[in-house]
Amino acid sequence: MNATTEFFQELGTRGHEPLLEKATGTIRFELTNGRRKARWLVKVEKGQVTVSHANARADCVTRSDQALFDQVVRGEENAFAAVLRGAITVEGRPDLLVHFQRLFPGPAQ
C-alpha cells in the first residue's frame, strides 16, 4: 500500500477532525501514476470527514503526481510550495486546501 492510500484510509477512520472544523466542502485529489489514475474524494462538514473514491462534484480539485503526493503525506514535501511550483494544481476553492494542508505532517525530526 502506498503512503497516500494509508493517509486517506486513516483519515477516513477519524470521523471528526478538529483541524477541519471551520471547513465545509468537498475536495477531490486526482493522482497520476503513469497511465494509472487514483481519485480520493474527501467530504468535510464542520470537521466531520468522510473519505471515498466517489466520482462526485467537488468544490476544490487538486491534481498531482502520485509520487509527489506520497512525499507530501510523508512530510517530505511541503504542499503549498508544491502548489506555487505548479506541481500540485488547484481548481475551485483554495481555502479548502489551506485547511486541509494542516493535516500533512512535518519533516521527520
Added chain:
Amino acid sequence: MNGGLVQILDGNTFVVSDSRGDIEASLTDPTGLFSFDSRFLSSWILTVNGQRLNPLSVDDLQYFESRFFLVPGTGTVYVDSKLSVIRRRAVGDGFHEELTILNHDEQPADLKIRIDAASDFADLFEVKDALEKKGKYSTRVRNGSLVLGYERGSYKRQTMISASAPAKLDKKGLTFNVHVEPHASWSTDLDVVTAAGAGGTYDRPKYERGERRAQPNMERSLERWLEDAPRLECDWDSLKATYRRSLIDLAALRFAPPVAGGRSLPAAGLPWFMTMFGRDSIFTSLQALPFTPELAATTIKALGDWQGSRVDDFRDEDPGRILHEMRYGELTAFEERPHSPYYGAVDATPLYVVLLDEYERWTGDRQLVRAFEREARAALSWIDDYADLMGNGYISYQRRNEDTGLENQCWKDSWDSISYRDGRIPGFPRATCELQGYAYDAKKRGARLAREVWKDPAFAKELERQAASLKRRFNRDFWVEDGEYFALALDNEGKQVDALTSNNGHLLWSGIVDKSKAKRVAEHLMGPRLFSGWGVRTLAEGEGRYNPIGYHVGTVWPFDSSFVAWGLRRYGFKAEAATIAAGILDAADFFDGRLPEAFGGYERGVTKYPVQYPTACSPQAWSTGAPLLLLRTMLGLEPQGDHLIVDPALAPNVGLLGLLDIPGRWGRVDAFARGHALQEAHRPSRR
C-alpha cells in the same frame, strides 16, 4: 528629468516606472510590473519615431492609477513640440494603459509608435539580492498578442500584451504606424495581463478566454472606504490632512490573500511588502480597530487558517505558531526561501490572542471569537510548549533555519538591535522583554475570552494564575536595579541585556509592569535619553550602540511611539501620552501626512524637522496606523461593556477634536474633546 519613480498598485500587483511611464529594469533595479512577488515586465519603453519621450508632468490620480504627460525628445531644456503624448495607466490584474497622441500641428503627422516589451520574471527576493535565473524563457506572438513566458519545471509564468488598435507584433514589442490629421488625436488601449499559479487560483491563462482584462475598478471601493470611516473634526488642519492620508494609504495597503474570500487585511508596506505578515498585520489591525474593524476580522481569519500545525525547521514552524511572512514567488516555490509561509516571529502568536480579545471588546463579534477558539488555545499553548526555549518560563527565540531564517524574531529584527549597554551583542536564545509583556497580555485576555465567550472558567483561572506568576517573575528578573527600568532582554545565560530602550513602552501597553515601577518607566520614556521631542527613540542616547540614524538603535519609529503612548495611557499618564501624540503628529506634517517607517532620533530642538530614515518602503502599514492609534489615545477611547468611554487628554496644540460615527458594538457614536478640559459628548446614533 527621470529621477522620481512612480508607483501604482492593486493588492500585490504593482507597477514601478520612471516619470515617463517607462520601465527599464535590471536585476538590481526595482522597476517593473510585479504580481504575486514576481516581475512580469522588466521592459516597457515607449518611443515615437525612434525617440524617447520627455516628461512634462505626472498625475498620481489614485494609488492604483497615474497619468503621464509627455512630449517627444529628450535632453533639451526647451521643449517646443507639435505632439503631446498622454499615458493613463491603471493597475488591475496586470495593467491597462490608454495611450493617446495629440497632433497640435497644422500638418498631418505620420508616426511610428513603438513599445518595446520584455520580462525577466525575477522573484522579488532576486530583485533585492541579484540572483541568477534557473528556468527557460519564451517569447511568442499568438492570436494578436505578444506572450512572454518563463518556465522552470512545472513552474510557469506568463505575460500577455495586446492592443485595441491595429499593431504589428514582433517578439520584442508592438509597432503602430499611424497617420494623425492636423489638430486630431490617435489612441489605443494596451492590456498587460499576468498569469501565475499563485495559490493555485490562476492555473489556466484566463486571458485566452478574454475573462480577465485589466481595468481600473477600485475607485468606488475607495470612496466607500472613506465614507465608512469615522469623520474627524478638529481645528488642527494638518491633523485632518494626516488622517485623510492615513485612510487612503490604509486602503492602498489592503491585501486580499487568495484564501480570504475577497476580504482584505493590512499588508506590511508598499510596494515590496504587499503580503501577509503576522506581526505587521496584527499591529496595524490593532491601530485601526476603532476606524475599520473589518481589517482585524480578516487578519484573525487568515492568520488563523495558516496557523502552524507541525514542526518544520526550515520554516521555523511549530503547532500553534502564527506565521511571520507569506510569499508566492519562484524562490519560495522551489524552497530556496522558506516563505511558504515562514513562521520565524515569536511576537505574532501572543499578539494574535491580544487582537482577538481587543476585536471582541470593540465589535462584540463573539461568533468569530467562538469560531477561532481552537486557534487561540493553540496559540496560548505554543507560548508554554514551544516558545520557552531556555526552560525559564520566558518566551525566547533562536532560529532553526540557520541558512535563510531570521536571527531576530522580534519587531527589532536587524542584526545589532539587541545589545547590552556597552554595545556587546548577546548570544542565542534571546528573551526580549516585550515578548513577555505580550505573553502576559495574551494570558489575561485569553482568560477573559475563556470566561465570557468560551464558557471555560477553569481555563480562565489557570491562565490568570500563569499571568500573575509571569508578572511577578518578570518584575524581578528584568528590572535593572541601578537604572530603574526594564532590561531589553535576558541572554542565553539568563543575564540581563541591560540597554535602555523603547520596549519599556510596550511593557506598559501590555500591563505587565508593577504599578510601583510604572512612574520610573514613564519618566525614562519621556526623559531626554529616550524622548527626542518628536517621539521615543528605539535605543536611548548614551547606550553603546546608540546612533540617531541606526535602524533599531536610535531612530524614532512612529508605530513604536504610538504603542508607547497607548501604554502610558493604560497606566494613567495622560499628559505624557498626549505629548507623544503631539510630537508624532507634528512630524507627520513634515511628511505631508505620510509618516515614514522611521526617522532620525536627533533632538527636535537641534534639527527643527524630522530627518527621514532612507527606506524603500512607503507607505508602511503600521506607520500609516500610528496617527489612528494616537487619535484613540488622545480621545481616551476605551470600550466598556456595550459603551465607548471617552476620556480625552489632548495635545496642547489641539483646541477641538471630534471623531464622529465611531463603529463598534454600540452602533456608531461620536467622541468630542475640547482643549485641556476633559469634556465628552456621547451620542449613540445607529445608522
